[in-house]
Every structure is written in C-alpha cells, then in structure tokens.
Amino acid sequence: MLDDTEGYVTEDGRKIGGVVMEMKNITLRFGGVVAIKDISFDIREGEIRAIIGPNGAGKSSMLNVISGFYHPQEGEVWYKGKKRPGMRPYQVAQQGIARTFQNIALFEGMSVLDNVMTGRIRQMSTGMFAQALWKGKAEQEEVENRETVEKVIDFLEIQHIRKTPVGRLPYGLKKRVELARALAAEPSILLLDEPMAGMNVEEKEDMSRFILDVNDEFGTTIALIEHDMGVVMDLSDRVVVMDYGKKIGDGSPDEVRSNQAVIDAYLGVQHD
Amino acid sequence: MAQSSQATGGLSSIPALLQRNAERYGSKDAYREKEFGIWQTWTWAQAEKEIEALALGFLNLGVAEGDFVAISGRNRPHFYWAMVAAQSVGAVPVPVYQDSGAEEMAYVLGHCGARFMVAEDQEQVDKVIDVQDQLHQLEHVIYIDPRGMRKYDHHKLHQFTHIQEQGRAAREEFLPDLKARREKLDYDDTCVMLYTSGTTGKPKGVVLSNRNIIESAKNACEFDRLNSSDEVLAYLPMAWVGDFIFSIGQAYWTGFCVNCPESPETMITDLREIGPTYYFSPPRVFETQLTSVMIRMEDASRFKQWLFHRFMAHAKKVGGRILDGKPVGLMDRLTYALGDVLIYGPLKDTLGFGRVRVGYTAGEAIGPEIFEFYRSLGINLKQLYGQTEASVFITVQPDGEVRADTVGVPAPDVEIRIDETGEIYYRSPGVFVEYYRNPESTAKTKDEEGWVATGDAGFFEEGTGHLRIIDRAKDVGKMADGSLFAPKYVENKLKFYPDILEAVLFGNGRDHCVAFINIDLSAIGNWAERNNIAYASYQELAGHPKVLASIQDHVEEVNRSVAEDPMLSGCQVHRFLVLHKELDADDGEMTRTRKVRRAVVAEKFNDLVEALYDGSTEVSTETEVTYEDGRKGSIKATLELCDAKVVPVNTQKVAAE
Numbered sequence: 069m070l071d072d073t074e075g076y077v078t079e080d081g082r083k084i085g086g087v088v089m090e091m092k093n094i095t096l097r098f099g100g101v102v103a104i105k106d107i108s109f110d111i112r113e114g115e116i117r118a119i120i121g122p123n124g125a126g127k128s129s130m131l132n133v134i135s136g137f138y139h140p141q142e143g144e145v146w147y148k149g150k151k152r153p154g155m156r157p158y159q160v161a162q163q164g165i166a167r168t169f170q171n172i173a174l175f176e177g178m179s180v181l182d183n184v185m186t187g188r189i190r191q192m193s194t195g196m197f198a199q200a201l202w203k204g205k206a207e208q209e210e211v212e213n214r215e216t217v218e219k220v221i222d223f224l225e226i227q228h229i230r231k232t233p234v235g236r237l238p239y240g241l242k243k244r245v246e247l248a249r250a251l252a253a254e255p256s257i258l259l260l261d262e263p264m265a266g267m268n269v270e271e272k273e274d275m276s277r278f279i280l281d282v283n284d285e286f287g288t289t290i291a292l293i294e295h296d297m298g299v300v301m302d303l304s305d306r307v308v309v310m311d312y313g314k315k316i317g318d319g320s321p322d323e324v325r326s327n328q329a330v331i332d333a334y335l336g337v338q339h340d
Numbered sequence: 341m342a343q344s345s346q347a348t349g350g351l352s353s354i355p356a357l358l359q360r361n362a363e364r365y366g367s368k369d370a371y372r373e374k375e376f377g378i379w380q381t382w383t384w385a386q387a388e389k390e391i392e393a394l395a396l397g398f399l400n401l402g403v404a405e406g407d408f409v410a411i412s413g414r415n416r417p418h419f420y421w422a423m424v425a426a427q428s429v430g431a432v433p434v435p436v437y438q439d440s441g442a443e444e445m446a447y448v449l450g451h452c453g454a455r456f457m458v459a460e461d462q463e464q465v466d467k468v469i470d471v472q473d474q475l476h477q478l479e480h481v482i483y484i485d486p487r488g489m490r491k492y493d494h495h496k497l498h499q500f501t502h503i504q505e506q507g508r509a510a511r512e513e514f515l516p517d518l519k520a521r522r523e524k525l526d527y528d529d530t531c532v533m534l535y536t537s538g539t540t541g542k543p544k545g546v547v548l549s550n551r552n553i554i555e556s557a558k559n560a561c562e563f564d565r566l567n568s569s570d571e572v573l574a575y576l577p578m579a580w581v582g583d584f585i586f587s588i589g590q591a592y593w594t595g596f597c598v599n600c601p602e603s604p605e606t607m608i609t610d611l612r613e614i615g616p617t618y619y620f621s622p623p624r625v626f627e628t629q630l631t632s633v634m635i636r637m638e639d640a641s642r643f644k645q646w647l648f649h650r651f652m653a654h655a656k657k658v659g660g661r662i663l664d665g666k667p668v669g670l671m672d673r674l675t676y677a678l679g680d681v682l683i684y685g686p687l688k689d690t691l692g693f694g695r696v697r698v699g700y701t702a703g704e705a706i707g708p709e710i711f712e713f714y715r716s717l718g719i720n721l722k723q724l725y726g727q728t729e730a731s732v733f734i735t736v737q738p739d740g741e742v743r744a745d746t747v748g749v750p751a752p753d754v755e756i757r758i759d760e761t762g763e764i765y766y767r768s769p770g771v772f773v774e775y776y777r778n779p780e781s782t783a784k785t786k787d788e789e790g791w792v793a794t795g796d797a798g799f800f801e802e803g804t805g806h807l808r809i810i811d812r813a814k815d816v817g818k819m820a821d822g823s824l825f826a827p828k829y830v831e832n833k834l835k836f837y838p839d840i841l842e843a844v845l846f847g848n849g850r851d852h853c854v855a856f857i858n859i860d861l862s863a864i865g866n867w868a869e870r871n872n873i874a875y876a877s878y879q880e881l882a883g884h885p886k887v888l889a890s891i892q893d894h895v896e897e898v899n900r901s902v903a904e905d906p907m908l909s910g911c912q913v914h915r916f917l918v919l920h921k922e923l924d925a926d927d928g929e930m931t932r933t934r935k936v937r938r939a940v941v942a943e944k945f946n947d948l949v950e951a952l953y954d955g956s957t958e959v960s961t962e963t964e965v966t967y968e969d970g971r972k973g974s975i976k977a978t979l980e981l982c983d984a985k986v987v988p989v990n991t992q993k994v995a996a997e
Contacts, residue, residue, distance in 0.1 A: 081491060218376035223487075228605030230377065281488055 075112060078305055085113030088289055089134070089257065094143035096129055103129040104140065105313040111257070116283055116290045118300045121310035122333060127293045128170060130310065131261055134291065135167050136160035162190050166255035168246040170262045170293075176235035180226060180245050181217070183234055187252030188213040220251045223285070224278060240271035244278070251282065258282065260292040264299055272296070276303055297334075301325065309333070353525035353550045355391075355428040357592040362388035365568055365595040371417040374602035374610055382417060384595065390417075390504070392518070394425035397507030399514040401456070401480055401498070405430030405521060408452040408533065412438045412445070413460030415574040415600045418484050418500060420587060422458040427531065430521045431456075434533045434545070435579040437932045438464060439925075441970050444543075446471035448535050452545055452776060453477045458500070461485035465497065527551040532588075533776055534581050536728045537931035545776035546581075546728045556731035556770035557589030559752040563736060564698045568595035570617045571695075575600075575607050580933060581728040582702070586620055589731075611692035619699040623706035624934065626721075628862070629691055630710055631838050635866050651679035652716070659684075659716030664740045684717045693719050700724050700736075703933065705809075705828070707836030708744035715742065723747050725809065729785065729792055730754075731770030735807045746806035756807065762797040763813045815938060817848035823910035825853070827938070830911045833898045839863045839887075840894060842923050844941050846949055847911065852986075854952040855916040856945065857891055858923055879920045879977055888982055891918055895984040903987035912986040915952045917959075919945075920977035926966045948979065957981055 075085040089111040096104040104126045111117045119127050132138040133145065136157045145152045147163065155163075166187070174183050191213060192199075194206040202210070221227055224244055229237060234245060243263060250258055263279065264272045276299060282288050294300045300307060301321040309317035309324055311333040317324050324330055351357050361370070366385040373380050382390065403409065409426040411419050411433055423433035436448050438460065445467055449457070455477055459465050465483050472478065483489060484500045507514070531550045535543040560566075574587040587598045596618070601610040608629070637648055658672045668676075688694045693714070699721040701711070706723065714721045720739065725747035726732035734756070737748035750756050754768040767790045774782045786792045797816050798809040810816065811828040819825050827845035834843035834857065841860040847853030859882050868875055868884075875881040899912040923929040929941050942949060944963070951959035960978045967973065 215376065218378075222376055225603070227377075227602045228609075230606075231609075284490070285487060 075114075082114065082284070084115045084305060087111070088113040088148060090146040091130075091133070092144045092146065094130075094133060094140045094145070096126075096133060096138055096140045102313050104133070104310075106143075107310070107313075107315045108143075109308045109315065109318055111289060111291055112306075113289055114283070114287050115305040116279070116292070116303055118304035118307045119291065119293045119310065120295075120297070120300050120307060124312075125310040125333075126313040127310055128261060131167070131259055131291070131293055134160075135165060135259055158190075161253065164254075164256040165259065166250040166253040166257075167259035168243075168250050168261060168263060170265060172239075172242050172246055174234045174242060174246060174249070177233060179231050179233055180237070180248075181221070181230050183245055184217050184220060184248045184252050185213065187249035188217060190253065216254065217252050220248050223251070223281070224248050240267055240274075243267070243271075243275065247275075247278065247282075251286075251288075254286075255288060257289045257291065260290065260294075262293055262295060264294060264296055272299060279303060352527040352554070353427065353522075353529065354424055354531060354553070354588060354592055355522050355525060357554075358384075358388055358391060358424055358428075359522075361592065361595045368568060368595065369597045370591075370595075371420070371598050371600070372614075373417050373600040374606070374613075377602075379599075379613070387417070387421065391421045391425045391428065393504040393507040393511075394421055394500075395428040395507065395518055396511055396514045397503035397505075398425055398429050398431070398456075399517055400506050400510050401503065403429050403431050403456060407431040407456065408434050408454040410449055410452075410454040410457040411435040411578060412457065412464050413484065413578070414438060414604060415576075415578055415583070415587070416460070416484065417598070417600055419458065419460075419578055420574075420598065422482075422500075423532070423588065426456075427525070428518060428522050430524065430529075432530045432533055434535070435584070436535065437537070437577055437579045439577075440932060441926065441966075442467045442470040443970075446474045448543060448545075449475055449478060451543075452533060455479045456482070458482045458484075462488040465489070465492070525550065527554075530773070532584055534579060534584065534728055537933050537935075544778055544781055547773040547776050548581075548731055548770075549773050552731045552770045552772060553585065553589045554593065555753070556733055556768075557585055557593045559769075560585070560733055560736070561590050561594050563738075563752055564618075566590060566594050566596065566618060566698070570594065570596035570697070571599060571614060572596065572618050572620070573599050573601065573607075573611055573614055573616045575604070575611075576620070576622075577932070581732055582620060582726075585732045586618075608692070612690065613692075615689075615692060615695040617695050617697045619693065619696050621699075621701060622703040622934075623701050623710065624704070626701060626706065626710055626714060627838070630713055631860070631863050633687070633691070634838070635863075638870070648683060651683040652713075654679055655684060655716035656712065659718060660712060663715055663718055663720060664742065680718065688717055688719060693717075696720065698722070702726055704935070705832045706744065707832075709836060711744040724751075725807065727792075727794060729772045730766060730768060731772070733768070733770060734764075734766050734794070737806075741804070741806070743806070746801060746804070746808050748807065749805055750807075757791070758799060761813065762799065762810070762816075764794045764796050764798050764807070764809075765791045766794065767791050819847060819853075819910045820849060820851040821910065824907050825911060826908055827911070829908055830855070830898065830902055830913065833901060834894065837894045839867065839890065842936065844923075844936055844938065845911065845913070846942065846952075850953065852914040853911050854949065855895070855913045856941070856948070857895075857916055857918045859887060859891070859918060861922070878922065879975065882918045882920055883977070883980065888918060888980060891916070892982055892984055895982075899984060899986050903989060909987075909989045912989075913984050914986055915981055915983055917948060917952060917979050917981050920961075920979060921963060921965060921975060924965075926968060927964075952981055 077083055087110045092108050094104055094107045119130055121127050133140050136155045139154050192209055194209055198206040226244060264275055283290055307321055307324045309330045316329040316333055317327040351360060361384040367383050369381050370384040370387040371382040409431050411422055413419050426433040434452055459481055465481055468481060480496050482498045482500055482503055486499050527550050529550055531548050531553045533545050533547050535545050572586055576583045591598050599614045601607045654675055658668050658676055661668050696719050699719055702724045722737040722742050724736040725734045733751035734754055735748040736751045754766055756766045758764055771790055771792055795813050796809050797811055797813040798807055801808055811826045815827055817825040825848050830845050831843040834840050839860050840857055842858035844856040845853055861878060864887060895913050895916055902912050903909045925932050930936055947961055948959060958978060958980055962974055962976045964972055964974050
C-alpha cells in the first residue's frame with residue numbers, strides 16, 4: 069500500500085500527491101436496506117479516481133456520501149487530514165468539493181452564462197440587496213466572478229451558447245454546461261456522476277478530453293462514477309469496484325481488469 | 341516600376357505600411373478580438389510593438405531571409421502579426437488551411453520547405469507531429485494556445501508569447517538587423533505565398549509580390565472609397581487570397597480595423613456586435629443567413645408575418661432602385677422609409693449588416709433572389725470576379741451598376757480579353773509572379789506578355805460592357821447531338837433553392853443530362869420538424885419520398901427555365917438522384933473553398949451515374965467516407981432514381997442545316 073503522504077508518478081508523467089480524502093469503513097443504510105457496507109478507500113491529490121460497478125451497486129450513494137448529501141450510519145470521512153464532522157452539502161461545497169449530477173440539474177430557463185455564474189455563489193460575500201443595487205463591492209465582485217466564468221466558458225468551448233437558454237440545448241451540451249458550473253467554483257475535488265451517460269461516441273470523446281484537460285490544466289482531483297468500462301479504463305489512474313454495496317476491487321485499471329471478482333460481477337458467474 | 345512605387349509614396353512593403361500606420365494612426369484601433377466575452381483591442385501603435393517583438397523573436401530563433409513561415413489557425417490578430425513579422429525579417433508567410441488533414445498539410449509544408457510554423461493549438465501541432473518524419477526541413481513550431489501542451493517536448497516547440505518575450509529581451513542586439521532587413525524590402529520581393537486548392541490536381545503555391553498586393557489593395561480601396569474609419573470582420577480562411585487582401589492588404593493600406601470573432605461558431609453574433617462597414621462573403625453565408633431569417637419568421641406571430649411579407653414585397657419593388665439612385669415615386673419612397681423603420685432597419689441590424697457601406701460576394705454565383713433580397717433591404721451588396729493569381733480583382737461592379745447576372749466591369753488597371761474559344765484572359769499589376777517550383781504550370785497559365793488564362797468562359801455584354809461568366813472553360817462541353825453542355829449554369833439554378841445545397845450535372849458527350857443532388861440539412865430538417873416527419877440520419881432524410889417529391893418539383897421548374905434558353909435547352913435534367921452523403925472536402929469531393937471537384941465525383945460515384953443512364957429505378961451502393969480525424973469508414977445505401985419531366989425542345993436543326 070502506498071504511503072499516506074507520498075505520492076507517485078503516473079506513466080504519462082503526472083505527479084500524484086498524497087491522500088486528500090479518505091473514506092473509512094463507511095456503512096450507509098436506508099431503513100433495512102444496506103446501500104453501502106463497510107467500504108474504505110482513498111482519493112489522492114491530482115488523480116482521476118473512478119468508482120464503477122453494476123446497476124444498484126451503491127455508486128451514486130457513495131458519491132452522495134462524499135458530497136455530504138447522505139450521512140453514513142457508520143464510518144468516517146477524512147478530508148485533508150481531518151475527520152469531517154456531519155456537514156450539510158453547501159458546507160461541503162464550501163470546502164472546495166463541486167459535483168455534477170447524473171440527471172442534469174440546471175436552471176432550464178436561465179442562460180448558460182447565468183447557470184455557470186451560479187457556480188460562483190460561494191465566492192460572493194455581498195448580500196442580496198447590495199447585488200440588486202449593483203454598487204461598489206457588489207459590482208467589483210461580479211466583474212471578478214465573470215472573469216473566472218469566462219475562462220471556464222473558453223476552456224470548455226461553449227462561447228457560442230453563452231447567451232442561449234439551457235432548455236434549448238441538446239443533451240450533450242447540457243452536460244458540458246453542468247461541468248462548467250462545477251468548474252466555475254474552482255474546486256479542489258470534482259465529483260462527476262456518470263458524465264458520459266446517454267452520450268454518443270463523439271460526445272463521449274469530447275467529454276473525456278475535457279476531463280483529462282481539467283485534471284491536467286488545473287490539477288483538479290477528479291472522482292467519477294461511470295458505466296462505460298472503456299471510458300473508465302482509459303481515463304482513470306485508480307478504480308474502485310463496487311457490487312451490492314461492497315467493495316470487490318481497488319487498484320489500477322489493469323489490476324481491476326484482471327480481478328476475478330470484478331469479472332464475475334460484470335459478466336456473471338456460471339452456476340453448475 | 342519606379343513610377344508605381346512612387347504612386348504608393350515609397351511604401352513598398354507591408355512592414356513599411358505598418359510603420360506609417362503606427363505613426364499616422366497610432367492611437368486608432370487596428371485589431372480587435374473577442375476573448376473571454378470581451379472585445380480586446382490593439383491600436384496601430386500597440387500592434388506595431390507586438391509585431392516588432394515577434395520579429396525580433398524570429399531573428400533570435402534564426403529565421404533567415406527567404407525562409408518560409410507556415411501559418412495555420414483560425415483568424416486571430418496573432419496570426420496576422422506573425423505574417424507581418426515574417427515579412428519584416430525577410431521571410432515569406434505561407435498561410436495554410438487549418439482544417440486540412442495531416443497529409444495535405446505535409447504536402448504543402450514539404451513543397452515550400454517551411455522551416456518554421458506558427459500554429460494555433462494542440463490540434464494543429466498534433467497534425468504536424470503526425471507527419472514530422474516527412475518534414476525534415478521543419479525546425480521550429482510556435483503555438484499560441486498553451487492548453488494541453490505542457491507534456492510536449494519543448495526543444496522545437498515554443499509558445500508565441502515566449503518568442504515575443506525573448507524578442508523584447510534581445511531588442512538591443514537584434515534591432516539593427518531587423519531594421520536593415522525591413523528597409524531592404526522592395527516592390528519585387530515576395531509578399532506572401534498562397535496555395536490554391538484547385539479543382540484538379542495537387543495544390544499550387546502562388547507567389548504574390550509586394551507590388552501585386554499593394555497595387556491591388558490600393559486600387560480596390562480607391563474604387564470603393566474605403567478609409568481608416570472602416571471596420572471589417574475577418575472570418576474567412578486565412579489561407580484564402582481574399583482574406584489576405586482585405587485583412588492585410590487593404591487594412592494596411594487604409595489603416596482600417598480588423599475584427600476577429602471569438603470562435604467560428606460565434607461568428608454571426610460577433611458580426612452583429614461589430615457591425616462592419618465593409619463586408620465580404622461567399623454566397624453560402626448569405627444563403628445561410630437568409631434561410632435562418634425565413635425559418636425564424638415562420639415562428640413569428642401572424643401580424644408580424646403579415647407586416648414582414650407586406651414590406652418585403654414593397655422592398656423588392658423599389659429597394660434596389662432606390663439603392664441604385666434611380667427615380668422612384670414619392671409615395672413609394674415614403675412607404676420604403678416607413679418599412680425601413682419597422683422592418684428593414686431592425687432586420688439589417690439583426691443580420692449584422694446595419695452599417696455595411698460596401699459588401700461583396702464572390703467565389704461562386706449567387707442566386708438572384710438572394711442577391712435581390714439583400715439589396716432590397718438597402719445593403720450595397722455587389723459582385724466581383726477574381727482569382728488568387730490576380731490578387732483577387734479581375735472585374736467588379738461599380739456602385740449603381742449592380743446586377744445578379746454579371747460580375748461587373750474590369751477592375752482599375754486590369755485589361756481583359758476573350759479568345760476565340762470564349763476563355764477569359766487578363767493582365768494587371770496584381771498578376772502573380774509564378775507558381776512556386778512549378779515553371780511548367782506557370783508557363784501554361786501566364787504568357788510572356790503577362791496575360792493570364794482564367795480557365796473560365798464568358799463574354800462581354802453588349803451595351804453595358806459588363807462581363808458575364810458562363811462556366812469553367814474545361815467543364816463546357818458538347819452533348820451527343822452537338823448542343824452546348826454548360827453544367828454550372830444548370831447547377832446554379834438548382835442551388836438557388838434553399839433546400840438544395842449542391843448539385844452536380846453530367847451529360848458531356850451523352851444524349852441527355854442527369855444530376856446528383858445534395859439536400860440542405862438545415863432547411864430540410866426544419867421542414868421535416870414542421871411536418872412531423874421523423875428521421876434518424878441524413879441518409880434517411882435524403883431518401884424520404886416527400887423530400888424526393890419536392891426536389892423533383894424544383895428540378896422540373898429548372899427544366900422549364902433552362903428550356904427557355906435556346907443555346908442551353910439541351911441541358912435539361914432527365915433523371916436525378918439525391919445523394920446519401922454530403923459532398924465533403926475531407927473526402928476530396930470538394931476543394932477547401934467548397935467547389936465541387938467534378939472529375940472526382942464522377943469517378944467515385946461512377947456506379948450511380950451509370951445507373952442513371954441505364955434506366956434502373958433503384959441502385960445500391962457503398963461509399964467510403966473520411967472522418968474529420970482522418971479515419972475512414974463506409975456507408976451503404978439504396979438510392980431511388982427519379983425521372984423528371986422535360987420540356988420538349990423545339991430543335992431548329994432542319995432550318996440550321
């Protein structure tokens with residue numbers, strides 16, 4: 069096992085840092101249903117970490133635990149070397165963890181620009197009234213935030229839809245707008261819930277490119293859930309595999325691929 | 341020669357014009373580019389500093405006089421600076437089409453032996469890396485956008501801003517050398533080399549001298565009275581001669597401002613924000629904009645639609661006449677003025693043409709209806725006829741003498757003659773020096789006296805002296821019965837329908853004509869949506885019976901109109917099919933400037949042509965397609981072959997014999 073503080077260097081020369089987030093023996097129950105059962109894994113700084121598993125394996129629940137939406141009955145979440153107390157999702161967001169959703173959660177009637185601007189809300193300190201009057205600090209703040217947002221828009225190449233209402237966009241672009249909103253928060257950890265679900269091959273390629281570029285350009289740590297095995301294996305540095313709420317594998321894509329438990333979970337086991 | 345140099349005040353190179361502009365228009369805007377949602381501006385004085393820094397950086401990198409510096413990317417101020425910086429150190433800029441594949445790029449870079457290249461981003465750099473083993477002479481690549489480039493080996497790769505920084509740091513050391521090289525430039529030095537896409541064969545490098553560019557730009561500026569307060573939007577490919585003349589030649593001659601869009605997709609929005617006063621576009625852009633206006637009008641309320649059609653009908657009646665300064669009754673003028681407030685003004689503003697003083701369309705024939713639409717709004721849209729080899733201008737339409745079916749009178753200083761076969765020849769100060777490393781083609785195109793063959797057939801109209809183009813000279817042929825075959829004439833008529841994107845006519849040496857049709861996906865897609873017609877792919881839509889029926893109507897209408905021309909009535913379309921794929925430059929079926937390569941299409945789809953002639957009603961085919969990244973695939977389709985009604989031609993053979 070790797071040391072907590074030391075990192076490693078990937079094949080393509082990226083430096084991965086120490087552990088930034090650690091899940092320790094997490095168990096999550098909904099009444100009598102056990103969604104996650106005693107799972108532990110860590111996320112290192114600057115890596116792309118994937119969580120995979122068949123339908124109903126508990127992947128999204130896991131992501132919701134990380135983002136503070138669910139509170140596990142047992143286990144601890146450690147973030148940047150400290151145990152995290154029970155937090156509301158907005159508090160988690162304030163710690164620099166941003167996410168996207170499996171079934172897009174954007175403001176349909178608002179323009180792309182306004183949607184992405186909402187990603188900056190936790191960076192705004194002026195109140196509602198000051199912003200309505202748009203004088204002094206509020207104005208200056210908006211200008212600064214807009215600059216950050218414009219850089220994200222440029223980065224994700226969505227300039228042409230800047231003023232378009234989100235409701236009029238095709239699915240693939242909406243996904244990109246959601247990523248833009250998450251990026252606008254300048255997160256240190258980015259959680260992506262099935263970023264490629266429902267996309268065609270070309271859109272998937274674009275999205276993969278953007279995920280790699282985000283990681284490379286800003287050094288953002290990325291944790292993603294994905295169904296598409298091909299995508300996961302190409303993108304990620306390390307993969308956690310879940311099945312029926314349990315962890316059945318953890319390691320590099322190659323290790324996971326040759327793990328018998330993983331193969332059984334995905335392809336099924338033959339019964340005599 | 342000394343005379344013409346004096347006429348331009350001793351300003352015999354683009355860098356010399358830059359020095360003058362920095363002095364004369366120092367605080368005036370020279371370049372704008374939208375970046376991060378805001379228009380960033382550089383004045384002429386600032387642009388001069390940027391270019392100087394880059395030129396010094398080039399010297400630092402070892403750019404020698406006579407070297408070729410390839411430029412590949414979309415329209416950005418940095419690339420225009422790179423071209424002028426290259427000229428400043430005595431090198432020759434070679435802009436290439438940024439969307440060309442790696443192999444095409446390898447050919448061009450290899451042919452001119454470029455030692456340096458300025459590329460936009462990772463995509464362009466990757467393309468060069470793909471073919472680097474074919475390019476031994478390429479030494480350094482400079483890129484503008486550093487995104488994703490960190491992991492690359494930077495021995496031969498440099499960031500644009502770093503080159504400029506190094507240039508600034510070494511200013512003291514290299515400035516005397518830069519000045520010396522700049523001052524050495526004269527009228528006969530090469531200004532730029534542009535590769536023509538060519539409808540046949542490999543691209544040829546057209547060498548244009550400072551004289552060619554500056555004289556042509558000067559003449560055209562005077563012709564249209566352009567001045568330093570004009571604005572243009574630079575969005576056409578930088579490798580195309582038109583963009584070089586407008587965004588460098590004319591911009592440097594008059595000192596007007598060049599605006600670069602944020603990205604190709606935002607061009608229409610940016611066009612509206614800038615509101616250029618001088619505008620240039622191939623017909624395709626005008627067609628697209630008109631189609632989008634019409635589509636959006638269909639969504640407008642009843643009253644608005646009524647108002648729109650009512651006033652557009654009036655504009656059609658008098659708009660063009662008012663623009664040409666012809667007499668128009670007072671009532672008509674008042675109605676037009678009202679329409680201008682209610683419809684024309686807002687519409688022009690939406691289109692981004694609110695301030696256009698001079699607009700040109702060229703490259704292809706424009707549909708008379710489209711042309712009239714824009715003119716009736718009060719937009720001074722004109723046609724010109726030009727070529728890379730002529731530094732663009734051969735003929736232009738003067739204000740007040742604008743028509744859809746001619747291309748105007750000879751441009752200033754241009755002489756034109758038409759030989760006995762009908763081919764057009766011209767001679768002008770803009771005539772190119774040579775095709776680079778291709779004396780054979782040079783000799784074939786340009787004779788000792790400087791006359792250049794255009795390859796187009798045409799004639800001067802009696803009375804007006806306007807030139808009319810019939811077709812490419814080599815495309816004009818004879819049908820089996822000896823009557824004239826001029827495919828372009830019929831194809832253009834077909835293409836003027838908004839739902840037909842492209843048409844290719846066959847019939848040379850045959851007894852009747854057949855045609856391939858490409859549908860326009862945006863127009864037909866919209867129509868399908870309105871009529872609740874579901875479709876999964878281009879191919880499915882192209883084969884839809886209702887689409888075929890409407891195309892058939894168009895073809896028959898064209899046949900009726902073709903039949904009226906006694907010379908060309910033999911060119912009526914007897915049978916046609918709607919192609920299952922769009923003709924594409926990546927597949928070599930079109931040039932990068934989107935002109936159909938007739939021979940390639942005929943060969944590639946030979947089975948379809950034969951099927952059209954042998955009378956079958958259906959044909960199955962498999963076609964190879966190339967994707968944007970160079971991978972290949974194939975599509976299979978079964979196409980329906982349609983018969984079109986033709987108007988019986990009343991041949992007067994008996995009388996003629």
